[in-house]
Amino acid sequence: MGLSAAGMASGLDIAGMTQQLVAAERKPKADRIETQQKQVNVSLSAYGQVKSSISSMQSMLEKFGKDEAFNGQKATSDNSDYVAVKATAKAKNGSYTINVEQMAQSHKLMGKELFSGDPEASLGSGEMVIKVGDKSMTLNITEDNDDLSSIVDAINNAEDNPGLTATVINTGEEGGSKIVFSTTETGVENTIEIDTSAMTGQLASLAYSADMPEAERKVDEMQAAQDARIKIDNFTTVTSSNNTFEDVIEGVTLDLKKLTGTSGTDNPETDDVDVKSVKITIESDEKSTKDSLKSFVDSYNSLMGTIDKLTGFDADKDPDDPNRAGALNGDSLTRSVTTQMRNLLNEPIEINGKLYQMSDFGISIQRDGTLELEEDSDKLDDIISENFAVIGQFFAQEDSGFLAKADKLLDSFTDKTDGSLSVKEETLKERQKSLDDDMTELNKRMVAYEDRTYKQFLAMDEAIGQMNNQLSSMMSLMMSFE
Numbered sequence: 001m002g003l004s005a006a007g008m009a010s011g012l013d014i015a016g017m018t019q020q021l022v023a024a025e026r027k028p029k030a031d032r033i034e035t036q037q038k039q040v041n042v043s044l045s046a047y048g049q050v051k052s053s054i055s056s057m058q059s060m061l062e063k064f065g066k067d068e069a070f071n072g073q074k075a076t077s078d079n080s081d082y083v084a085v086k087a088t089a090k091a092k093n094g095s096y097t098i099n100v101e102q103m104a105q106s107h108k109l110m111g112k113e114l115f116s117g118d119p120e121a122s123l124g125s126g127e128m129v130i131k132v133g134d135k136s137m138t139l140n141i142t143e144d145n146d147d148l149s150s151i152v153d154a155i156n157n158a159e160d161n162p163g164l165t166a167t168v169i170n171t172g173e174e175g176g177s178k179i180v181f182s183t184t185e186t187g188v189e190n191t192i193e194i195d196t197s198a199m200t201g202q203l204a205s206l207a208y209s210a211d212m213p214e215a216e217r218k219v220d221e222m223q224a225a226q227d228a229r230i231k232i233d234n235f236t237t238v239t240s241s242n243n244t245f246e247d248v249i250e251g252v253t254l255d256l257k258k259l260t261g262t263s264g265t266d267n268p269e270t271d272d273v274d275v276k277s278v279k280i281t282i283e284s285d286e287k288s289t290k291d292s293l294k295s296f297v298d299s300y301n302s303l304m305g306t307i308d309k310l311t312g313f314d315a316d317k318d319p320d321d322p323n324r325a326g327a328l329n330g331d332s333l334t335r336s337v338t339t340q341m342r343n344l345l346n347e348p349i350e351i352n353g354k355l356y357q358m359s360d361f362g363i364s365i366q367r368d369g370t371l372e373l374e375e376d377s378d379k380l381d382d383i384i385s386e387n388f389a390v391i392g393q394f395f396a397q398e399d400s401g402f403l404a405k406a407d408k409l410l411d412s413f414t415d416k417t418d419g420s421l422s423v424k425e426e427t428l429k430e431r432q433k434s435l436d437d438d439m440t441e442l443n444k445r446m447v448a449y450e451d452r453t454y455k456q457f458l459a460m461d462e463a464i465g466q467m468n469n470q471l472s473s474m475m476s477l478m479m480s481f482e
Contacts, residue, residue, distance in 0.1 A: 015454075022450045033439050044428045073285055074087065092282065100278070104187055113202055125143065165184060185242070187225060230245065293361065
C-alpha cells in the first residue's frame, strides 16, 4: 500500500515505523522459509547430479549391449572397393575368398513407340495392369488422365504401386518421348509384366511379358532383372536378389560393390580386371573389448567420484566452511547406490559351469570403492586374448550377464515411475512447491499486517492531534484569566 511520509499531527515517520515493524515481523518467518528453500534446492540439485551420472552409465551399458562391445567380431576385406564386410558377435573366426561373378540388377523396359507430350493429346483409355513379381496394380485411364504426364504421375503415385518407377525420356525424335519402366528393387523375382489387353490407343502398345514372342513386342528390355552371384572359396555358389548377402557366412554381411576379375572367358569387361578375388577375414575384436573395459572403468569411477563429492565430509576444513560437508552428506539413499553397486561388482557370474569375477578380466576394486584396470597393457592384452569368449558372456549374457544386472539395479534408482531417486526428486519438488506457497501466504499476511499497523499509527496520530487541540484550547483559556 502507499504510505505517507509522516503523521500530520504528531510529526512521526509513520511510514518508516510501519515498514520497520513489518520487516521485524516478516524476517524470522521469511528467513526460516528461505533457509528451507535453499536446503531443498541444494538437495534437489545434488540428487539430479547423482541421477544424471547413473543415467550416463546406463546409456553406456545400453550402448555396450547394442554394439556387442565385449564379444564383438572384427571383419576386414582386403579390397572393400569390391566387397565390403561387417560381422556380428555370431561370426566365427576364419578367412574366405569371394569372387563376385554377377551384380544384382533392376528390370528396365522402354516402349518403342513415341508418345506426344502435349497435355491435350489423348494416348488411350482402359485398364492397365502392371505386375512386379507377385505384386500388381490396376490403373484406370480415362479422358481425365490420358495424357503422357498424367499417366506417368498415376503410375508413380499409385498407393498400390508394386515397386516401379515410370520416367519420360525425350529422345529428340519427331513425335515426342518414350516411357521407361524401372523396378525399385533388384533381382529376378522383381520382373515387370504389363497387361494392356483392356486398353485402346497408343497405350495398348506397352504390353510386355517374358513369354511374349519377340516379334510381337513393342517394348524393349533395356536391362534384364538379375540376381547377384558370388562364389565362396572357389567352391560354393550363392545368389541374392540384391547386392547384400546376409548370414551366408554366419554373422557376416557382404556388400558387393563391383565384379571381380576373370581369366580366359573372352569377356574383356572382367578378364581385364586385376582383382580376381577378395579375401575377407573374421577375427575377435580384442581392441574393442579392451577399449570397452577402459570405458566401463572410467564411467564407474566417474559415478563414484560424483557420489563421493556429494556425500563427503572434510574434517580439516573450518566448521563454518559451507564446503566442509557435501550436499548429501549422511544421505542413506545415495549410500545405497554405492553399496549395491559394490556388491554387484563382487558378485560372481557363472559361465559354462565356472564362476568368474571382474578380477578375472583385469579389473580390481580399490579400497576407496573405485575400479582399476590392469595397467600393464601387454598383460591386459593377454588376459583378454585368453578369456575373450568368457568376457563377452560375463558382460552380455542375457538376463544373467553383468550388463543386464547392472541396468536392472540402476533402473531401480532412475526409473521415472518408481525409481527411488526419481521418487525422492518428486518429494523434494512437492516440498519446494509447498515452501513457495508458504512464502506467498506470508507475503499476503504481511500486506494485511502492514495495512493494519499503518491504520493504527494513523489513529494514534489523529488522537495526538485531538489532544494537541484540546491542550491548545486549555492554554488559551488559562491565559484569558490572567
